[in-house]
Amino acid sequence: MSNIKIYLAERVFTGYGMLPQHAVVVVNDVIAEVIPLTAIPADAEVIDYKNALIAPAFIDIQLYGAYKRLLSAYPDAETVKAIYTYSKAGGCSHCMPTVATHTYETIFKCVDAVRAYWNAGGAGVSGLHVEGPWISQAKRGAHNPDWIFSPSIQQAKELLEHGKEVIKIITLAPEVVSKEVIELIQSYNIIISAGHSNATYEQAIQAFSTIKTATHLYNAMSAFRHRGPGMAGAIFDHASVNCSIVPDGYHVSFPAIRIAKKIMGERLFAITDAVTETHEGYYTHIVDGNKYAANGILSGSALTMNKCVKNFVEHCNIDIEEALRMCSLYPAKILGKENELGIIATGRKANMVVLNDELSVVETICITGT
Numbered sequence: 001m002s003n004i005k006i007y008l009a010e011r012v013f014t015g016y017g018m019l020p021q022h023a024v025v026v027v028n029d030v031i032a033e034v035i036p037l038t039a040i041p042a043d044a045e046v047i048d049y050k051n052a053l054i055a056p057a058f059i060d061i062q063l064y065g066a067y068k069r070l071l072s073a074y075p076d077a078e079t080v081k082a083i084y085t086y087s088k089a090g091g092c093s094h095c096m097p098t099v100a101t102h103t104y105e106t107i108f109k110c111v112d113a114v115r116a117y118w119n120a121g122g123a124g125v126s127g128l129h130v131e132g133p134w135i136s137q138a139k140r141g142a143h144n145p146d147w148i149f150s151p152s153i154q155q156a157k158e159l160l161e162h163g164k165e166v167i168k169i170i171t172l173a174p175e176v177v178s179k180e181v182i183e184l185i186q187s188y189n190i191i192i193s194a195g196h197s198n199a200t201y202e203q204a205i206q207a208f209s210t211i212k213t214a215t216h217l218y219n220a221m222s223a224f225r226h227r228g229p230g231m232a233g234a235i236f237d238h239a240s241v242n243c244s245i246v247p248d249g250y251h252v253s254f255p256a257i258r259i260a261k262k263i264m265g266e267r268l269f270a271i272t273d274a275v276t277e278t279h280e281g282y283y284t285h286i287v288d289g290n291k292y293a294a295n296g297i298l299s300g301s302a303l304t305m306n307k308c309v310k311n312f313v314e315h316c317n318i319d320i321e322e323a324l325r326m327c328s329l330y331p332a333k334i335l336g337k338e339n340e341l342g343i344i345a346t347g348r349k350a351n352m353v354v355l356n357d358e359l360s361v362v363e364t365i366c367i368t369g370t
Contacts, residue, residue, distance in 0.1 A: 003028050007365070008037055009049040009354065015056050015329050015343035018321055024054060026350040029367040033346055049354050052362055055324050056342050057093035057351040058305035059331035061169060062129055062215070062244060062271040064098050065278065065285075072099050073280035075109035080117040084124045086274070090304025091327075093351035093366045094126050094341065096168065100283060101132030101143035104159060111163045124366060126335060127168030130159075131215065134181075135196035136173040141220040142299040143196065144282050150176045153184060160188050168335070171215045173197035174207035182210065191334065193244075196220045197231050204234030213334055214243040216273060217260055218252050236263045242334060244271040247311045248301045250291045254315040261318060269330035270308040275300030310359040 008023035012034060023040055025032045040046065065071050066086030069079040080097055087095035099110040107130060114128050132140075133147045134156075140148060151159075160167070169191045174182065175198065185192055194207055195215025199222055214221075214235050222230030229236075235243050247257055247270055261268055275285045275292045285292040285299050292300040305327050312323035329342030341351060349367040356362050 004045075005350075006040060006044050006046040007049065007054060007352070007354075008040065008046055009052040009054045011053045012344065013053060013055040013321060013324055014345060015325065024344060024350070024352065029350055031344060031346055031348050031350050034344060049362060051357065053320075053355045054344070055353050055355065056328040056344055057353045057364060057366065058087075058091045058309075058327040059094045059126075059335070059337075059341060060087050060090075060092050060270075060272050060274075060305050060327075061096040061126070061331050061334060062098045062131070063087065063095060063274040064100065064283075064300060065276040066274070068277050070276055070278040070280070070283060070285065071097050071110055071113065072102050072106055072283060073278050075099075075106060075113045077113055077116040077120055077122065080113050080125055081122060084117075084122065087305070088124065088364045088366060089361065090272070091306045091309075091353035091355070091361045091364050092124075093353075093364065094124050094337075096126050096129045098129040098131055101135060101140070101147050102282075103147055104162075107159065108162050111166045114166050126337075128163065128166050129169040129171070130163070130167055131171040132196060134170070134172040134177050135220075136176055136198040138198040139173065139196050139220045139222070141196060142283070142294045142297040150178075151181055153178075153180060156181045156184055160185065160190070164188065169193055169213075171195040173199065174211060175199040175203045186210070194221075194231065198222050199231045199234070201229040201231070201234050201237075204231040205238060208234060208238045208241050212241055214241060216251065216271065217243045217245045217268070218256060219246065236260070239267075242267045242269065242330070244269055246271060246273040246301055246303070247308050247316065248291060248303050249311065249315065250298065251301060254311070257312070257316045258318075261316065266325075266330060268326065269334065270305065270312070270327045271331075272303040272305060272308065273301045274303050304361075306353070306355060306359055306361050309355075313359065
């Protein structure tokens, strides 16, 4: 017998457009159709969200911990579950736990934690994002300088082999990693994201011939200057490079986000870069208003993905439809999952978020998978 659910709201955003007074028909966890409210059978059982908005669920590909469990400090399945729970509360169906620059021992434990979560039946976690340790000392931000290095082929292979099928993204500085290592990483079907980099404009443009993603625009990268456009300028100028941004008003000012959006259009997408309070290990993130600091340096946000949408709309003059895409469809494209996630359409799994007028999460509907 088919399990039919009909979700209705004042508006349904499909990823392509906004449909007023529509409903999403879900059969056995798969979207069957999107129909006007007038087409719903009179005897149908419905879930009525009334004055709300149904949209594709969000995807966060960079966050480090939740509920006082930082992944690098507590590298286990319980922490991975906490990160997913936090992400889901913010409207995500999928997320990617992240470990900042650390020893191989700790990174390996983080890999094992994701595996253990999957083996226990955990869903909604798309893999591990490893940010560092192959980054620039000059642009390390809050990362521990003692753990940063340029890898040999053998050192890279050691990490890649242990992380096989789990590590999905590596953030690195292309000017400190050889072409041979970059090719090796890509041979494992891992996305390389350029970040924590002091590359010149010319170095970055050259790197972007093979690297198509960059990490947290403006933060921890060579800045745009009128005589040296740096990595930020190269990201603006290279039409095929996508880049994440942290829209909390602290990592990046809202006017700077507006400027970037005008230049980059669909190439700009959101991450939360969220951390959590912890007093364990090197990265002792301390709450500092609506952000976190580690050793006196800005170290992470307190964002959820629905807050990203809200900030885009309220502070960056980005319309609601595009703000939603920046948190759903565009991250899906980065992961190569645009045919599965980020759109409400016939045949897609019913991964959706319900938002009220204040863009707070009413419910996250997840039919997950990695």
